[in-house]
Amino acid sequence: MLSTLATDPPAPPRFDEVFRAHAPLVWRALRRLGVREADVEDLCQEVFVVVHRKLPEFEGRAKLSTWVYGICVRVASDHRKRAHVRHESQHDAVPEGRQSAPQLNELAQAQARVLLDAVLAELDDDKRAVFVLYEIEELPMAEVAVALNTPLQTAYSRLHAARKLVTESIARRTAGGAP
Amino acid sequence: MTEPDEREPTRLSSAASDADPALRAALAAGRAEVPSEAQLSALAAKLGPLAIPAASGATLGAWPVVAGLVAVIAVVAAVAVVALNGASPGHVGTVASADGAAADAAAADAAADAAAADAAAAVDAAAAAATDADAAPRPFRPHAVLAAAPPDAPLPLAADLEAELALLRAAQDALRTDAARALSLADEHARRFADGTLAQEREVVAIEALAALSRSAEARARAERFTARWPRSAHARRLAVVLGDAGL
Numbered sequence: 001m002l003s004t005l006a007t008d009p010p011a012p013p014r015f016d017e018v019f020r021a022h023a024p025l026v027w028r029a030l031r032r033l034g035v036r037e038a039d040v041e042d043l044c045q046e047v048f049v050v051v052h053r054k055l056p057e058f059e060g061r062a063k064l065s066t067w068v069y070g071i072c073v074r075v076a077s078d079h080r081k082r083a084h085v086r087h088e089s090q091h092d093a094v095p096e097g098r099q100s101a102p103q104l105n106e107l108a109q110a111q112a113r114v115l116l117d118a119v120l121a122e123l124d125d126d127k128r129a130v131f132v133l134y135e136i137e138e139l140p141m142a143e144v145a146v147a148l149n150t151p152l153q154t155a156y157s158r159l160h161a162a163r164k165l166v167t168e169s170i171a172r173r174t175a176g177g178a179p
Numbered sequence: 180m181t182e183p184d185e186r187e188p189t190r191l192s193s194a195a196s197d198a199d200p201a202l203r204a205a206l207a208a209g210r211a212e213v214p215s216e217a218q219l220s221a222l223a224a225k226l227g228p229l230a231i232p233a234a235s236g237a238t239l240g241a242w243p244v245v246a247g248l249v250a251v252i253a254v255v256a257a258v259a260v261v262a263l264n265g266a267s268p269g270h271v272g273t274v275a276s277a278d279g280a281a282a283d284a285a286a287a288d289a290a291a292d293a294a295a296a297d298a299a300a301a302v303d304a305a306a307a308a309a310t311d312a313d314a315a316p317r318p319f320r321p322h323a324v325l326a327a328a329p330p331d332a333p334l335p336l337a338a339d340l341e342a343e344l345a346l347l348r349a350a351q352d353a354l355r356t357d358a359a360r361a362l363s364l365a366d367e368h369a370r371r372f373a374d375g376t377l378a379q380e381r382e383v384v385a386i387e388a389l390a391a392l393s394r395s396a397e398a399r400a401r402a403e404r405f406t407a408r409w410p411r412s413a414h415a416r417r418l419a420v421v422l423g424d425a426g427l
Contacts, residue, residue: 115205
C-alpha cells in the first residue's frame, strides 16, 4: 500500500459523481442478486452508505464500477442471510389488471423478469453473483473475479456451473409448464 | 483496464449464443430493469438525510440536483470542523438557511441553488479548516476535513451514522414481524438521535408501527407532526398510504 504512494495517486472520486454514475447499476444489480422490489431502495441506501464511508480508501487498483459491484454483492448477500428474507418469496408478483398495448409489453417484461428471478433464486450466492455480474451486468470475467475477491479460475468454475443450472432450469420451466 | 479473456464464453443474452430464447428474453428483461427518475430521486432524498441533520433532503428532490447531495455532506463536514474547533454561529446559520430555503415550497430549484451556494461557502470554510489542520483540501473528503483526528482513528461522523443506520435498520426489520418492537426501537432512536440524520425514516417506522398496532390516534398525531416538521418530505406519500391502509 505504501508503494502506491510513490506515484502520487489521484484524489478519490467525488461521492456525488459515484452516486450519479452508479445508482442505476447498483439498483439493477441488487434486484438480480435477489433483493425484492420493496427492499431495493433501502439496500441501495445501504450500498451508498458503505461507498461513502469507504470512498477515501478507494485506491484505484480496480475499476470504480468493479469496486461498487463488490459492495453490492456483499450487501445483497448479507440481506439474503437475514432470516425474514429467506422465508419470503424471492420475487415479486406478476402485475395483473387491464392491459393496453404498452402495458402488455411491460407485462411481458415483468413476466420475463419473474422467470429470471425464479431461476436465479435456485443458485447459491456464489454462483448467482458470478452469473449476474457476467451475464447481466456484462463485466469481463477478470473484473468479476476482482469484484468477488476470488481467483479467476474459481470465477470461471462458478460461471460454468451456474450456466448449466440456469439452462436446465429454463428448459424445465418452459417445456413442461411445471411450477 | 482488463483485456477480455479469450476463454470468456459468448454471453447468453447475445444473439450469437445458442441459449433458449426464453432465457435470452429473461436476461434482456433483467438488464432493462433500471430505476425510474422518480425512484432515483427518492433514493437521493433518502441519502440526503445522511448528510444534513435538520433539512429534508427530499426537498432537493429533482434527480439532476443530486449534486446538492455532496454539497450538503460538505456542509455537515464543515459544521463538524466548526464543532471540533469551537462553535461558530455563522456556520450553524449556513445550515439553517439551507434548510429554510429548501423548505420553501414555491422554489425548489432556487432552494437547491441556494443550498448549493451555501454549501460552496461551507466547502471553502472546510477547505480552510483542513488547510489549518495541515491536510490537503480535496473536492470531497470529510475524512480529510476532520483532520484533527489521527488518520486511522474512527470517524465520529461515520460512526454515528453507522450506529443510527443499524438501529433504524433493526426497527425497519422488526416492522415486518413485531410492530411493538419496531416502535420501541424507533423510540430508542428518537432518544439517542433525536435530530439524527435518519430522523425522518425513524418517524415513518414509528408511524407504521403505531398503525399496525391499531393505535390510530397516536399514529395520526405523529404523522401530523411529521408533515409539520418536514412539509415536503419524500416520505409523505408513503405515510398517506400507510394511514390510508389503516383506515385513518
